[in-house]
Amino acid sequence: MYKTKFSSLVVAALFFITGCGGSDNKTEADNSEAPQSMIADEPVDDGQGIGKFKDVTLAAIDEKLAKEGQVVFDAKCSACHKTTAQKVVGPGLAGVTAKRKPAWILNMITNPVEMTQKDPAAKDLLAEHLTQMTFQDVSDEDAKKLLEYLRYNDQEGGEEKEEAKK
Numbered sequence: 001m002y003k004t005k006f007s008s009l010v011v012a013a014l015f016f017i018t019g020c021g022g023s024d025n026k027t028e029a030d031n032s033e034a035p036q037s038m039i040a041d042e043p044v045d046d047g048q049g050i051g052k053f054k055d056v057t058l059a060a061i062d063e064k065l066a067k068e069g070q071v072v073f074d075a076k077c078s079a080c081h082k083t084t085a086q087k088v089v090g091p092g093l094a095g096v097t098a099k100r101k102p103a104w105i106l107n108m109i110t111n112p113v114e115m116t117q118k119d120p121a122a123k124d125l126l127a128e129h130l131t132q133m134t135f136q137d138v139s140d141e142d143a144k145k146l147l148e149y150l151r152y153n154d155q156e157g158g159e160e161k162e163e164a165k166k
């Protein structure tokens with residue numbers, strides 16, 4: 001009987017410890033920003049954009065993640081973007097995953113203001129659209145879901161185009 005009580009105490013203590021560890025990590029992650037000193041003096045445009053994402057490699061499209069991305073897109077992006085080629089406030093996003101590197105898209109979603117100030121391609125977009133895309137309070141995880149949705153959309157578009165040719 002004492003044994004049972006003791007082990008449930010241990011379980012409770014473990015919960016407490018892991019709980020604390022988790023939230024500590026989160027605070028650290030939230031505060032982390034790429035220090036200015038890490039940016040090279042002579043900027044070379046490697047097509048990856050400016051921000052925390054670099055050299056992102058992609059696996060096969062994860063449809064579940066893409067569907068979750070669509071929910072975020074509808075809530076936070078659809079006021080300014082369509083997933084067709086049609087411009088609204090911002091550019092139509094069809095074909096964007098063929099045009100841009102994955103890291104560039106993730107940086108544009110999470111760091112749009114700095115991107116439109118410093119990245120050559122994003123600067124051109126601002127000059128063309130004359131509206132500043134603002135950060136939509138998207139977590140890194142949601143940014144990856146959005147990228148997955150855009151990849152899924154481009155794959156679908158690709159299939160439709162194939163159909164149209166027949």
Ligand code: HEC
Nearest residue numbers: 076077080089090091109116125126129131132133136146
């Ligand atoms: C207030 C309107 C607005 C919102 C909301 C918005 N964007 Fe944008 N977006 C723009 C504009 C305008 C541009 C062109 C760059 C500029 O002018 O800032 C752009 C550019 C982009 C680009 C680059 C497109 C290309 O052709 O390379 C991507 C990708 C993008 N936005 C994704 C998103 C995603 C994903 C969201 C939702 C989290 C979002 N945007 C929310 C207005 C918006």
